Amino acid sequence: MQSADLLITNIGELATPEGRTARSGAALAATKRVKGAAIAVVGERIAAVGPEAEVRAEWQAAREVDAEGGLAIPGFVDSHTHPVFDGTREDEFEMRVAGKTYVEISQAGGGIVSSVRGVRAASEEQLLAKLLPRLDRFLALGTTTVEAKTGYGLSHEDELKCLRVIAAANKLHAVELVPTFLGAHDFPLDFRERKSEYVDLLYEEMLPAVAESGLAEYCDVFTESHVYNLEQSRRLMQRGRELGLGIRMHVDQLTSGGGAQLAAELGAASADHLECVSPEGIEALAAAGVIPVLCPLVPLFLRVEQEAPARRMIQGGLAPALATDFNPGSCYTQSMPEVLTWAALRYGMSAGETLTAATLNAAVSLGRGERLGSLEVGKQADVAVLQLDGLAFLTYEFGWNPVRKVFKAGRLVLDRARTAIG
Ligand code: NIG
Ligand code: FE
Numbered sequence: 001m002q003s004a005d006l007l008i009t010n011i012g013e014l015a016t017p018e019g020r021t022a023r024s025g026a027a028l029a030a031t032k033r034v035k036g037a038a039i040a041v042v043g044e045r046i047a048a049v050g051p052e053a054e055v056r057a058e059w060q061a062a063r064e065v066d067a068e069g070g071l072a073i074p075g076f077v078d079s080h081t082h083p084v085f086d087g088t089r090e091d092e093f094e095m096r097v098a099g100k101t102y103v104e105i106s107q108a109g110g111g112i113v114s115s116v117r118g119v120r121a122a123s124e125e126q127l128l129a130k131l132l133p134r135l136d137r138f139l140a141l142g143t144t145t146v147e148a149k150t151g152y153g154l155s156h157e158d159e160l161k162c163l164r165v166i167a168a169a170n171k172l173h174a175v176e177l178v179p180t181f182l183g184a185h186d187f188p189l190d191f192r193e194r195k196s197e198y199v200d201l202l203y204e205e206m207l208p209a210v211a212e213s214g215l216a217e218y219c220d221v222f223t224e225s226h227v228y229n230l231e232q233s234r235r236l237m238q239r240g241r242e243l244g245l246g247i248r249m250h251v252d253q254l255t256s257g258g259g260a261q262l263a264a265e266l267g268a269a270s271a272d273h274l275e276c277v278s279p280e281g282i283e284a285l286a287a288a289g290v291i292p293v294l295c296p297l298v299p300l301f302l303r304v305e306q307e308a309p310a311r312r313m314i315q316g317g318l319a320p321a322l323a324t325d326f327n328p329g330s331c332y333t334q335s336m337p338e339v340l341t342w343a344a345l346r347y348g349m350s351a352g353e354t355l356t357a358a359t360l361n362a363a364v365s366l367g368r369g370e371r372l373g374s375l376e377v378g379k380q381a382d383v384a385v386l387q388l389d390g391l392a393f394l395t396y397e398f399g400w401n402p403v404r405k406v407f408k409a410g411r412l413v414l415d416r417a418r419t420a421i422g
Contacts, residue, residue, distance in 0.1 A: 001058065007061045010038075044410045046375060074359040082182070084152065085327070113188070116158075116189075135174075145362075181220065207243055217367070220249060221237060234262060248268060267290070270291045271293070296322070322343050337394070359372075384406050
């Protein structure tokens with residue numbers, strides 16, 4: 001008999017992708033499923049996982065947590081969010097409901113730059129005080145790892161301020177944050193007539209300072225006809241890479257402009273959005289092994305028709321990740337359960353495919369596939385227990401929060417009683 005620190009018992013069904021690399025094709029759907037399961041945890045890691053009787057035959061622990069027959073999955077990995085902001089944009093939502101488009105609102109001085117006003121006016125302490133409750137909500141929705149972009153500072157000092165806020169939150173909160181520098185999110189208002197000067201500033205000063213600070217793992221750019229063109233995007237991302245940062249890119253979101261091909265050329269860790277990606281773009285991403293990060297709630301929220309051709313991407317050999325794109329403008333939700341249902345309904349992804357995309361593939365896109373994204377021996381014990389009757393209910397049942405228990409690195413960090421009312 002071996003000693004564990006914790007046994008998670010009475011799991012109705014355990015469902016998980018397997019492996020340390022991104023899954024595509026048939027492997028995207030091929031999740032391991034165990035009814036009546038248990039997990040043994042030693043320190044921060046999973047020591048055993050399988051049918052409860054088998055786990056109990058080998059492992060004992062002073063502490064047991066009863067999953068009450070729930071569905072146990074790896075904690076969600078939300079691989080695309082913009083969580084550092086002060087002030088919301090419900091007025092723009094109302095404008096879109098009334099018929100205005102995202103780009104019209106942005107060109108009229110709203111959009112990203114309205115969040116920039118809020119971030120510039122806020123202190124580091126104020127931004128941290130806004131971010132921490134958002135992390136509580138991520139956890140309550142079963143998300144244990146979150147990619148966090150800056151991008152509402154758009155000045156040397158304000159962008160670094162946002163990165164420091166992310167670093168501070170990372171120390172204080174159980175949710176693991178992966179910081180991405182998105183100084184190239186938009187052009188600050190005072191640079192709109194001299195865009196190349198802001199690109200030079202990013203290239204010469206901001207990117208080197210960010211790399212020097214050690215506060216970001218990735219850099220990102222909004223490659224789109226009304227913001228950064230291909231040439232500017234290439235120059236900035238190459239610079240980021242030279243300085244030791246990984247590359248993530250917003251591409252082909254509102255128009256098709258060859259952004260996916262650029263992400264492939266640069267060997268980006270992820271190409272995100274892709275609603276308007278061309279067949280050539282899909283081929284290029286597949287050839288380069290770039291992970292597409294799809295955000296299915298964004299077109300809904302923006303009221304645009306075009307959705308990412310997820311099925312074509314999967315047929316083309318891509319290994320998609322799913323994300324919320326949580327931000328105050330184009331998608332004000334933190335709910336991965338909602339994302340999964342929407343991916344099923346709009347993309348035609350099976351429950352197993354959505355689970356792999358929202359956990360293992362997302363973890364791999366963040367360089368964490370060795371440690372996160374699946375419930376296997378040796379991986380970190382990041383587990384979400386949901387009040388659902390099995391894997392199929394992960395997409396089928398929606399509109400409430402079924403998350404009941406969350407473990408991060410073997411620690412129970414969220415515990416809510418089963419309930420009839422969500
Ligand atoms: O991912 N595409 C660019 N950035 C965000 C929008 C952010 C905002 O409107 O504040 C996005 O959709
Ligand atoms: Fe985004």
